[in-house]
Amino acid sequence: GQQLNQSPQSMFIQEGEDVSMNCTSSSIFNTWLWYKQDPGEGPVLLIALYKAGELTSNGRLTAQFGITRKDSFLNISASIPSDVGIYFCAGFQGAQKLVFGQGTRLTINP
């Protein structure tokens, strides 16, 4: 079963608004990843975080690796229609095995 809990499960926002979503775990993860999945496609990596406290940006996306190593958040600024999709957090369990959250579905009203 899933070990990462994402919230909210879904978001409905207006174009141009900022978005914030987060991910928590009962276990420590040494790497946090954020993926986006479009319908009919596989997940695509957006941001990777490797150190507790790390804050990383990728364009309009910003993510932080929590100090306790049990949480992370993802912010999207000035949302645009192509941001629609499902966002997943993920962490490595062991060297290669990825564990995913259940996803946050983002819908944008133009």
Add this chain to the structure above:
Amino acid sequence: GAGVSQSPRYKVAKRGQDVALRCDPISGHVSLFWYQQALGQGPEFLTYFQNEAQLDKSGLPSDRFFAERPEGSVSTLKIQRTQQEDSAVYLCASSPRTSVKVWGNEQFFGPGTRLTVL
């Protein structure tokens, strides 16, 4: 550019049938992964190969699931005697190296095969 490809994209099987799902990873990628994604959920790890060696199969739900990568490139996930609970999207991913510390070594996912068992 050539990404990870999977075939078929859609598969409908009657309960009890055997199915085989194919994954063509990015050329030269050492690691290959299979995930199962149920409707409305995140992907769940099934198994992992490094070249032709299956190093972790802890996520395979039962002995009806079998994966192979005999020449270290193309992989096949086989499900025997399919059940309705096997209905899901099966995702394949590959990565170039075995280290998790280098950006660019991330797992690149294919589009998945949607399996429906009637």
